[in-house]
Amino acid sequence: MRHALVSTLALILSVTLAWGFETEAERHFGPENAPRIRVLGTTDLAFFSPVAEAFLAENPGLGIEYLQASSQSVSLAVDAEGAPFDLVISTAMDLQMKLANDGFARALPPDIVQRLPGWARWRDRLVSIALEPVVLLIAQSALNGQPPPRSRRDLIALLRDHPETFAGRIGTYDPRISGAGYLFLTQDARMSDSIWRLAEVMGRLDARLYCCSGEVIEGLIAGDLVVGYNVLGSYAAANLPEGSGVLVVPMEDFTITLQRTALIPVNAADPDGGAALLRFILSDVGQDIQAQVTGGSVMRPESFTSQPWLMPIRLDPGLLSTLDTMTRDRFLAEWTAALDQP
Structure with a gap:
């Protein structure tokens, strides 16, 4: 036995x-x-x-x-x-x-x-x-009484105007290691070229890159972050405690929906x-x-x-084009260059 x-x-x-x-x-x-x-x-x-x-x-x-x-x-x-x-x-x-x-x-x-x-x-x-709506998370304390940004243009202006508030405290996916993060960024780029301007601003403010929505949410709850960009709304709803002071904001210019x-x-x-x-x-x-x-x-x-x-x-074959190795490498190189700001 x-x-x-x-x-x-x-x-x-x-x-x-x-x-x-x-x-x-x-x-x-x-x-x-x-x-x-x-x-x-x-x-x-x-x-x-x-x-x-x-x-x-x-x-x-x-x-x-x-x-x-x-x-x-x-x-x-x-x-x-x-x-x-x-x-x-x-x-x-x-x-x-x-x-x-x-x-x-x-x-x-x-x-x-x-x-x-x-x-x-x-x-x-x-x-x-x-x-699965992909949303913006922002700490109410970072707004100083202002309304939350409702578009990428608003977000870019907010970050540019208040670098002392947001420097080192912005979190988003790392598209090099996250399949979902890469998908969200490529869809952002298809909808508007604003993602490249946003990447430059986040780069100047030393944005932090993460593998997944959960880590960004943890950073917001701990107070290490005050902005989370391209976070899955379902994870925010499930993991943000009541009274966290973190707002869940759908972008009204367009909200990419997984x-x-x-x-x-x-x-x-x-x-x-x-x-x-x-x-x-x-x-x-x-x-x-x-x-x-x-x-x-x-x-x-x-x-x-x-x-x-x-x-x-x-759900159409257009999704496959972003998986081509050369296309992916080119896109990630552009993203890294935009993010790598002095």
């Missing part, structure tokens, strides 16, 4: 080490011995857990195994590693599009695809499950289970749960009626 136990542990260890991607968190939902739907995603466990628990309440004979990883690791897991997941969810729309375009996603059931508008699906391989997307890999062991979970996420119940836990927008027309400045990043 001892020999068998050692052998089993060795096998588990060898399988774990066989994968080249890194995970950030893992959780098993449901009965221990129930058949499990395996999900890989960038979504924080705090956001995914209520959805998983509600789904299993309707499907008590099932379980869910959820692995959380960075967007780059999620793409690596499906592409290079061929890890057998039943549903893959990510905020990196461009990387998800590449997986679908390169043949790593299977066709989704028609009832899932047809319920979504054209900009929220790509063929029958990739669909959006939620909208689509959190999902696909079922071609090598899924339980594609029907993955489809069932995806169908639940897109149901009224699933959408209401997402809205409650993230404070963000869902896949409904009223999101745009009440917030006309939302500009969803479309």
Whole structure:
């Protein structure tokens, strides 16, 4: 028995080490011995857990195994590693599009695809499950009684006019290490050339670069930062404590709106289970749960009626152009040059 136990542990260890991607968190939902739907995603466990628990309440004979990883690791897991997941969810729309375009996603059931508008699906391989506005965070104390900036032009003027307030206290994504940060910047540049002027101003003020929205939010809560640019609104809603003094500001010239997307890999062991979970996420119940836990927008027309400045990043092949190595290197070189100001 001892020999068998050692052998089993060795096998588990060898399988774990066989994968080249890194995970950030893992959780098993449901009965221990129930058949499990395996999900890989960038979504924080705090956001995914209520959805998983509600789904299993309707499907008590099932379980869910959820692995959380960075967007780059999620793409690596499906592409290079061929890890057998039943549903893959990510905020990196461009990387998800590449997986679908390169043949790593299977066709989704028609009832899932047809319920979504054209900009929220790509063929029958990739669909959006939620909208994620990308917002500005600013400490009220840094405004000195002024109204918060509502456009990039306003933000540029505010930073230029008060360098003593903002120097060393601006945080944003580092697009060289963050897939989401790179996507947001390329979309910024598509919408307006104001991002280059903003980068120059932030560079002069020694902006700090981070891997993720969570670190920027932590810096604001601690008081090390007073501005966070291009932060996911859902993370701000979930992590800013009441009375933090940090304002969440959608930019009314345009608010880039990420689509959190999902696909079922071609090598899924339980594609029907993955489809069932995806169908639940897109149901009224699933959408209401997402809205409650993230404070963000869902896949409904009223999101745009009440917030006309939302500009969803479309699911189309144009996303792939920014992943070209030469295009990416050129863009990052321009960004670094703009940010590297004396």
